[in-house]
Amino acid sequence: MTAVPARPADSFREVLDASDISRALTRIAHEIVERNKGCENIVLLGIPSRGVPLARRIAAKLSEIDNSHVPVGSIDITMYRDDLRLKPARALAHTEVPPEGIDGRVVILVDDVLFSGRTIRAAMDAVSDLGRPQAIQLATLVDRGHRELPIRADYVGKNLPTAQSEAVHVKLTELDDQDSVVLGVDAQ
Amino acid sequence: MNTQMKAHLLSTTDLNREAALQILDTAEELARVSDMPIKKMPTLRGRTVVNLFFEDSTRTRISFEAAAKRLSADVINFSGKGSSVSKGESLKDTALTLAAMGADAVVIRHSMSGAPHRLAHADWMDAHVINAGDGTHEHPTQALLDAFTLRQHLSDHITDRAEGSTGLDGLHVAIVGDVLPNVHLLNTLGAKVTVVAPPTLMPLHTDNWPCEGSYSLDEVLPNVDAVMMLRVQHERMDGGFFPSTREYSQRYGLTVQRAATMPDHAIVMHPGPMNRGLEIESRVADSPRSVIVDQVRNGVSVRMAVLYLLLGGSESALGDGVA
Structure with missing residues (x-):
């Protein structure tokens, strides 16, 4: 979902450019402040790999809006996946819980693309092994539909109707060469 | 990658640098x-790990047991003593029994x-x-x-290699004693190893080993980043390998x-028991230099x-890096 395609450029079209992404994240930040009446009790946890830089960007916008420090961390969900046995064991990514901890706080999970919902199911299991948050919310840059579990996002950057066979790739300057979201069909 | 072949961890000589680093990073x-x-993580739920110990080694067994349980595997401890093995059952029959019980991994x-x-x-x-x-x-998991532990404590003294994650490049490790199974892995990861032992305990044919040998601990110590003290085996004491424990x-x-x-x-490192x-x-084992307790903790993570x-x-996932 997040791998950068080998660029048969014509088969992919850009659905969000850098300024679209920035505006979407700004809006998400405002919605977070509005819904939680400020952000003093919030912890952002990004899901690797691209949820982590997105969480950092949202945290930066939150501190501009609310003038307060919002803790950011990351949560690797590999060990909690329900499809572990269908693929070779994967390398693990960082789990980094901010020093403030998550007990009694509002944890906002941040991911790049919401698809089947299975990643978020795994992330919620991983979070409950880390502590007991007051609530868990979900922010995603793109919601592409095709849910397989009863999960929905609280904050969505862009609702993107897709076909099951299509792929959505999110590129972020922290990890890729540019900020962009493209939709298309991966070459087999 | 040969998917037909079951992967095992039998020897550190089977581990290439990439596979060893993958284990350390994980x-x-x-x-x-x-x-x-x-x-606890749900990762190995429903899998069965058998600890098949024909020889007592409580530390190693409980470390594997803790590791398997933290990953939610079911653990069966099978001790050679007091079991059918002491009644003369062969390794083959034991293996067939474990297979019939659905063992997914056997720690032997x-x-x-x-x-x-x-x-x-x-x-x-x-x-x-x-x-x-x-x-x-x-004893590959001990070597790992x-x-x-070396990588964790001496990261400031490891010289960086451009590619991939950090190994043990630039470190000088002295191993003191008579059992030397970790030499190969340390060498694979780029450390320089000096084996220190009395002539009677020095392994023959160290020419083929990727390490240096010395009979003098005093000469080696000022130049090391780490010293691993190995346990003197009690059976050596009356085997004429050295005159007395005091010497x-x-x-x-x-x-x-x-x-x-x-x-x-x-x-200062020691695999225990000391x-x-x-x-x-005693005062060295309890000094701030000693990382012996960390070794125990790290043993669970590595396993x-x-x-x-x-x-x-x-x-x-270890693929070609492991035979």
Whole structure:
């Protein structure tokens, strides 16, 4: 979902450019402040790999809006996946819980693309092994539909109707060469 | 990657640098589990890990047991003593029994070199085999946890290589004593190794080993980043390998005075159980230089990593790096 395609450029079209992404994240930040009446009790946890830089960007916008420090961390969900046995064991990514901890706080999970919902199911299991948050919310840059579990996002950057066979790739300057979201069909 | 072949962890000589680093990096992430309020992950739920110990080694067994349980595997402890093995059951019949019980991995400890290899390759059962020590031959998870501990404590003294994750390049490690199974892995990861032992305990044919040898601990200590004191085996004491424990202790024991000649950053390691006062003085074992307790903690993380990489997916992630 997040791998950068080998660029048969014509088969992919850009659905969000850098300024679209920035505006979407700004809006998400405002919605977070509005819904939680400020952000003093919030912890952002990004899901690797691209949820982590997105969480950092949202945290930066939150501190501009609310003038307060919002803790950011990351949560690797590999060990909690329900499809572990269908693929070779994967390398693990960082789990980094901010020093403030998550007990009694509002944890906002941040991911790049919401698809089947299975990643978020795994992330919620991983979070409950880390502590007991007051609530868990979900922010995603793109919601592409095709849910397989009863999960929905609280904050969505862009609702993107897709076909099951299509792929959505999110590129972020922290990890890729540019900020962009493209939709298309991966070459087999 | 050959998907037909079951992956095993039998020997550190089978591990290339990439596979060894993959285990260490995975262990580093898993080490954080021990800081979590709930020290458990659902990763190996429904998998069965058998600890098959033909020889007592409580530390190794409980370390594997803790590792498997933190990953939610079911653990069966099978001890050679007091079981059908002591009634004369062969390794083959034991293996067939474990296979029938649905073992997904067998952690084997045996006094005979090569027993794990036999278990893995004899086609008796369809399980991953992990060598937890076969005589004086190999003990790969011990070597891996030592490497992990070195990397953790001496990161400022490791020279960076451009590609990939950090190994042990630029470190100088002295191993003192008579059992030397970790030499190969330390060498694979780029460390320089000096083996220090009395002539009677120095392995023959070290020419082929990727290390140097010395009979003098005093000469080696000022130039090391780490010293691993190995346990003096009690059976050696009346085997004529050295005149007396007192003489061994005088020449090769890590005393407070000797430890003071090491560089300030150098660490002291011991796989345990220690003979306090013989190969290591109590005050050294309890000093800030000593990372012996960390080794125990790291042992669980490294064994979790090995179990996850061998059993966690549809096929072993260690792939070509492991025979």
